[in-house]
Amino acid sequence: MAQIRKDLLVSRWVIVATERARRPAAFVDPVNHQTDIKHCPFCLSDEKPIFTNDRVRVFESGTPFFVDGQPFSRQKHGLYDISSSWGSHEVVLETPEHVANMADLALADIEKVFETYAQRMLLHRKDHSIRYVLAYKNYGVAAGSRPIGHARSQIMAVPVNPIRVKDKIAGAKRYFDFHERCLFCDLIRQERKDSQRVILENREFLALMPFASRFPFEVWIVPKRHCCDFAVGIAGCENQLAQMMKDLLLRFKVGLNDPAYNYMIQSAPFEDGGGYKKYPTIEEDYHWHIELIPRLTRVAGFERGTGFYINPIPPEMTAEFLREIRI
Amino acid sequence: MAQIRKDLLVSRWVIVATERARRPAAFVDPVNHQTDIKHCPFCLSDEKPIFTNDRVRVFESGTPFFVDGQPFSRQKHGLYDISSSWGSHEVVLETPEHVANMADLALADIEKVFETYAQRMLLHRKDHSIRYVLAYKNYGVAAGSRPIGHARSQIMAVPVNPIRVKDKIAGAKRYFDFHERCLFCDLIRQERKDSQRVILENREFLALMPFASRFPFEVWIVPKRHCCDFAVGIAGCENQLAQMMKDLLLRFKVGLNDPAYNYMIQSAPFEDGGGYKKYPTIEEDYHWHIELIPRLTRVAGFERGTGFYINPIPPEMTAEFLREIRI
Numbered sequence: 231m232a233q234i235r236k237d238l239l240v241s242r243w244v245i246v247a248t249e250r251a252r253r254p255a256a257f258v259d260p261v262n263h264q265t266d267i268k269h270c271p272f273c274l275s276d277e278k279p280i281f282t283n284d285r286v287r288v289f290e291s292g293t294p295f296f297v298d299g300q301p302f303s304r305q306k307h308g309l310y311d312i313s314s315s316w317g318s319h320e321v322v323l324e325t326p327e328h329v330a331n332m333a334d335l336a337l338a339d340i341e342k343v344f345e346t347y348a349q350r351m352l353l354h355r356k357d358h359s360i361r362y363v364l365a366y367k368n369y370g371v372a373a374g375s376r377p378i379g380h381a382r383s384q385i386m387a388v389p390v391n392p393i394r395v396k397d398k399i400a401g402a403k404r405y406f407d408f409h410e411r412c413l414f415c416d417l418i419r420q421e422r423k424d425s426q427r428v429i430l431e432n433r434e435f436l437a438l439m440p441f442a443s444r445f446p447f448e449v450w451i452v453p454k455r456h457c458c459d460f461a462v463g464i465a466g467c468e469n470q471l472a473q474m475m476k477d478l479l480l481r482f483k484v485g486l487n488d489p490a491y492n493y494m495i496q497s498a499p500f501e502d503g504g505g506y507k508k509y510p511t512i513e514e515d516y517h518w519h520i521e522l523i524p525r526l527t528r529v530a531g532f533e534r535g536t537g538f539y540i541n542p543i544p545p546e547m548t549a550e551f552l553r554e555i556r557i
Numbered sequence: 558m559a560q561i562r563k564d565l566l567v568s569r570w571v572i573v574a575t576e577r578a579r580r581p582a583a584f585v586d587p588v589n590h591q592t593d594i595k596h597c598p599f600c601l602s603d604e605k606p607i608f609t610n611d612r613v614r615v616f617e618s619g620t621p622f623f624v625d626g627q628p629f630s631r632q633k634h635g636l637y638d639i640s641s642s643w644g645s646h647e648v649v650l651e652t653p654e655h656v657a658n659m660a661d662l663a664l665a666d667i668e669k670v671f672e673t674y675a676q677r678m679l680l681h682r683k684d685h686s687i688r689y690v691l692a693y694k695n696y697g698v699a700a701g702s703r704p705i706g707h708a709r710s711q712i713m714a715v716p717v718n719p720i721r722v723k724d725k726i727a728g729a730k731r732y733f734d735f736h737e738r739c740l741f742c743d744l745i746r747q748e749r750k751d752s753q754r755v756i757l758e759n760r761e762f763l764a765l766m767p768f769a770s771r772f773p774f775e776v777w778i779v780p781k782r783h784c785c786d787f788a789v790g791i792a793g794c795e796n797q798l799a800q801m802m803k804d805l806l807l808r809f810k811v812g813l814n815d816p817a818y819n820y821m822i823q824s825a826p827f828e829d830g831g832g833y834k835k836y837p838t839i840e841e842d843y844h845w846h847i848e849l850i851p852r853l854t855r856v857a858g859f860e861r862g863t864g865f866y867i868n869p870i871p872p873e874m875t876a877e878f879l880r881e882i883r884i
Contacts, residue, residue, distance in 0.1 A: 374857025
């Protein structure tokens with residue numbers, strides 16, 4: 231038997247196995263799939279960074295999907311719509327040393343990585359054609375990364391507002407319109423009271439597994455102070471976030487045998503140099519957060535065909551497992 | 558450089574690599590990952606099927622996510638919504654022989670598989686609580702299947718309308734409202750004229766790679782005759798669909814070294830014994846089709862964070878590659 235749980239934010243149903251659930255230990259990768267090529271292009275390169283922040287360096291992507299400075303155009307192609315690729319695609323090299331996993335970086339370096347994301351976001355939003363900036367990480371081949379064992383993350387600045395961001399904003403707005411309270415602030419209160427799905431808490435952040443988790447061990451890191459915007463809200467809290475991220479990543483590494491993972495900073499879109507003109511209430515109804523997802527299962531035909539997800543283990547069980555890992 | 562292409566049906570942007578595209582041969586899996594366990598539970602089992610159609614047999618899933626006959630209930634859980642799992646989950650065993658890939662089945666067997674989907678759909682919709690039935694296939698471990706080399710597919714009947722189905726219906730309706738023509742009928746006309754993205758055509762079906770393909774080698778099989786409903790539209794065309802599916806799957810097998818793949822039958826939802834009361838114009842504005850997707854790449858953080866997709870190769874190039882495969 232299973233439960234069907236509804237995501238509070240977007241109207242998505244998740245089928246969560248309960249009675250027949252797999253055990254957390256079933257997700258420990260028996261073979262560690264992390265690979266490392268012999269000659270790291272980042273260690274060998276003498277390319278000049280476009281931005282530095284202490285030991286953290288930002289480069290333009292060597293295989294960019296967006297190229298800055300190209301004229302932006304939309305055009306018709308028969309029935310279809312096409313737009314030139316426009317924006318920027320940057321690689322954040324998180325350490326000068328050849329270390330693969332952010333879990334193994336010094337706290338001070340991780341802190342600078344988050345500070346760097348914020349600084350790049352604040353820069354990109356000055357460009358009036360940029361609608362959204364996503365900072366994210368692909369760690370390990372199963373997470374879509376190339377097999378280069380050098381810790382790095384990516385920043386994409388894009389000229390259109392992504393559909394997933396729109397859906398989240400719309401969901402948060404629907405909740406706010408009804409309750410006149412922020413969904414995420416309510417969620418923090420509920421989860422701290424319930425405590426079953428909470429993994430860690432520090433002064434500024436709560437790490438929890440969402441009630442309708444799509445994937446086994448899916449984690450959300452939510453700031454306790456309401457703010458819709460990562461680049462603004464993170465100021466002064468970089469150290470608290472670095473501490474929590476390192477702790478979570480070490481728990482993944484020890485408890486699940488160094489799995490591949492992704493994280494995505496989920497911040498509000500912006501317009502006109504950082505204002506939120508298109509979304510008048512976005513500042514009160516959205517709340518930035520981070521999704522951190524280890525890549526332990528494959529999405530199959532049912533998920534692709536319906537948009538439903540099937541999660542083979544309830545988040546209450548995986549949260550308990552992660553809480554008990556000794557790092 | 559790349560192009561950003563917009564999906565006609567749902568408002569989704571896909572970044573398609575063009576100038577720096579990878580070559581089709583880069584997607585041929587160098588190691589074939591298909592596995593096969595020693596003792597096939599389907600060959601060994603003496604379980605009685607719940608339905609038979611010639612050599613095709615339907616069983617209740619051994620690891621069901623939905624259980625028929627349970628009372629259906631929705632309830633509140635703090636802030637959240639929960640519903641009991643309700644519906645059915647069936648396995649369609651496509652052949653009595655231990656053959657793994659549908660590509661290697663006799664045409665007559667494949668024909669019966671599609672006929673079976675239709676018969677099960679027509680049965681499930683008599684149940685007034687069932688809102689949607691999805692027939693789909695997971696082939697190979699990378700497609701989310703267990704490593705059992707016995708050709709089979711699955712049917713899920715669910716009590717809520719899936720979000721992806723709603724999005725597609727809404728997109729098709731938006732197009733129809735504006736043009737007073739079916740999006741898919743227009744798409745067939747455009748693609749036949751363009752011909753670049755067409756792989757195969759027979760009397761009843763067109764196989765093409767969509768303009769805004771999310772994944773390398775993503776194929777849509779679209780019936781030439783307008784019909785919103787697979788279970789109704791397939792009647793009399795099973796043989797034509799079987800022929801086209803076998804041809805496509807053989808091209809995958811030969812050209813891409815037997816890759817894992819999923820297919821999903823995308824049919825309109827129904828209500829009240831097969832009528833479309835909730836969607837008054839669904840019969841004219843939706844058009845059933847099949848998505849067939851080999852699993853050659855991994856979805857990474859950017860896709861997860863934005864709902865955008867990045868396709869490393871344009872569909873025009875993969876369509877040409879598949880057309881030229883000799884089977």
